[in-house]
Amino acid sequence: MESIPQHLMNFEQACRQAGLKMTHQRLEIFRELLLAHNHPTAESLHRRLRNRLPTISLDTVYRTLSTLAVYGLVNRVGTPESLARFEAAQTRHHHLICRRCGQIVDFQWPLIDDLALPNEIKSWGQIERKNVIVSGLCQNCLKLPG
Ligand SMILES: [Zn+2]
Ligand SMILES: [Zn+2]
Numbered sequence: 001m002e003s004i005p006q007h008l009m010n011f012e013q014a015c016r017q018a019g020l021k022m023t024h025q026r027l028e029i030f031r032e033l034l035l036a037h038n039h040p041t042a043e044s045l046h047r048r049l050r051n052r053l054p055t056i057s058l059d060t061v062y063r064t065l066s067t068l069a070v071y072g073l074v075n076r077v078g079t080p081e082s083l084a085r086f087e088a089a090q091t092r093h094h095h096l097i098c099r100r101c102g103q104i105v106d107f108q109w110p111l112i113d114d115l116a117l118p119n120e121i122k123s124w125g126q127i128e129r130k131n132v133i134v135s136g137l138c139q140n141c142l143k144l145p146g
Helices: 004-018 024-035 042-049 058-070 110-114 139-143
Strands: 074-077 085-088 094-098 104-107 133-136
Touching (some): 024 042
Antiparallel strands (some): 074 085, 094 104
8 A cells, every 4th residue: 555645756756647736625536535545525525624724615625526526536336326426546456435434435346357358348448447346235234224
């Protein structure tokens, strides 16, 4: 696992390569996303950022995350919820998602990573990510009534 400063250095380099301007806000948003291990929504990331950046707007956080997602620097995690969840693009992993409490857990699945893609999608274009979402009810939610 890389350290936070290492990740930030990689991030700055990736932004430069993508031709994205490195702003203080962009860096802070990415840093906060690295520190948050719960795949936060833009809203919850905004709440955390306001402690250090009192003037940052939710709109800025949204737009920054969307821009970074287009360049593959952050991942938008597909969930059944309407609000998008984000994570810093890091090592390859898959997601377990609880459909009741919305908790997202990372897990490794090397067998899937090594699996060849079906022939019929090979001509589609350039595949960059292959992510599996496993969903259901987590242990905590299973204990709840109803
Ligand atoms: Zn749950
Ligand atoms: Zn994840």
